[in-house]
Amino acid sequence: MSGxxxxxxxxxxxxxxxxxxxxxxLNVTPDSFSDGGRFLDPEVAVAHALRMVEEGADVIDVGGExxxxxxxxxxxxxxxxRVLPVIGAIAAARPELPISIDTRKPEVAEAAxxxxxxxxxxVGAGRAEGMFEVVRAAGAGMVLMHMLGExxxxxxxxxxxxxVAEVRAFLRERLEAAEAAGIEPEAxxxxxxIGFGKTLEHNLLLLRHLEALTELGRPVMVGxxxxxxxxxxxxxPEGERDEGTVGxxxxxxxxxxxxxxxxxxxxxxxxxxxxxxxxxxxx
Numbered sequence: 153m154s155g156x157x158x159x160x161x162x163x164x165x166x167x168x169x170x171x172x173x174x175x176x177x178l179n180v181t182p183d184s185f186s187d188g189g190r191f192l193d194p195e196v197a198v199a200h201a202l203r204m205v206e207e208g209a210d211v212i213d214v215g216g217e218x219x220x221x222x223x224x225x226x227x228x229x230x231x232x233x234r235v236l237p238v239i240g241a242i243a244a245a246r247p248e249l250p251i252s253i254d255t256r257k258p259e260v261a262e263a264a265x266x267x268x269x270x271x272x273x274x275v276g277a278g279r280a281e282g283m284f285e286v287v288r289a290a291g292a293g294m295v296l297m298h299m300l301g302e303x304x305x306x307x308x309x310x311x312x313x314x315x316v317a318e319v320r321a322f323l324r325e326r327l328e329a330a331e332a333a334g335i336e337p338e339a340x341x342x343x344x345x346i347g348f349g350k351t352l353e354h355n356l357l358l359l360r361h362l363e364a365l366t367e368l369g370r371p372v373m374v375g376x377x378x379x380x381x382x383x384x385x386x387x388x389p390e391g392e393r394d395e396g397t398v399g400x401x402x403x404x405x406x407x408x409x410x411x412x413x414x415x416x417x418x419x420x421x422x423x424x425x426x427x428x429x430x431x432x433x434x435x
Contacts, residue, residue: 157371157410160338161250161270161293166210168371168410172424175252175413176201176209177377180234181218181226194237201242205249208421211271213413214239214264215254219275219299219348221307221380231260236267243268252295258282265290275299275348277326284333295341295373296326300349307380310349316361319344324368341371341411347379355381359403366408375413376400398423406431 159166159173166173179190180197191197201212216234217226239251252271253264258280261272265286271293278284278296287294298319300310312318323342330340344358344365355376365372376382382396383389394416401412401420405427414420 158338159293159341159371160336162291164250164270166250171428172405173210173411174208174417174421174424175211175213175411176204176417177413177415178212178214180214180216180238194241197238198241202245204417205246207418209417211250211252212242213252213254213273219303221303228257228259232263235264239264239267239269256280258286262286265292278330284330284335288334293339294335295343296323297343298322298345310351310354312354315354315357316364319358320364327368327370341373342368343373343375346374346376347381352381352384359400362404362407362409371410372408373411373413374404374409377414394419402427
């Protein structure tokens with residue numbers, strides 16, 4: 153297990169060295185692969201967010217655009233209408249809570265940060281024009297994720313010569329680009345993008361060799377939750393993949409991940425606390 157590095161997000165410092173950080177997923181979308189439509193109502197979404205906090209979530213990640221394989225882009229005004237009421241209400245109820253906005257759009261990130269978010273979780277890794285400037289101006293934290301292609305087509309025929317080396321090189325380049333744009337290194341986290349333009353074998357190889365990403369010198373976040381590769385291994389639909397998710401999470405934590413992003417917070421928190429205790433025991 154990696155010791156972790158501090159993650160700065162506006163006025164907060166999150167420290168994965170103390171314990172593995174658990175990010176609770178809150179999709180306020182009609183079409184996300186696992187829970188699309190369940191949390192479209194802002195009151196229901198906020199209640200679920202607060203329940204995840206009670207279960208041990210360190211961060212709540214709010215997304216208003218599905219990036220599941222085959223999904224279409226959502227206009228910025230529609231994405232904003234979904235996320236802003238939820239972010240504002242969560243921030244009002246729990247002002248100390250780190251809220252992340254899961255978006256590729258700078259205008260959505262900017263409005264979400266103004267509404268109370270402290271982190272931008274960008275599956276585009278800052279490639280949209282203006283995204284780095286928004287993050288820098290707000291002093292926000294940022295997650296840089298690897299994705300091959302676009303959500304609409306990313307799973308059609310993903311190919312790599314060496315998936316681990318190529319994902320690591322991409323993330324290194326995006327870290328350098330973010331820092332060149334004026335973002336402090338301490339604000340940045342990397343994510344290999346499990347399921348984003350990867351086959352079953354690609355996902356397994358990235359998890360198997362996750363320690364290679366710790367060489368980048370920033371915390372590593374992994375989001376295997378209920379993904380298709382778990383369904384392929386177990387032969388189970390999305391709603392029955394939580395145990396498989398816990399298995400992937402514990403492996404990831406034991407091999408370098410210090411932040412995990414999941415739907416089922418309660419089970420994940422319990423599992424990673426045990427993994428943390430084993431990793432930190434003195435002989």
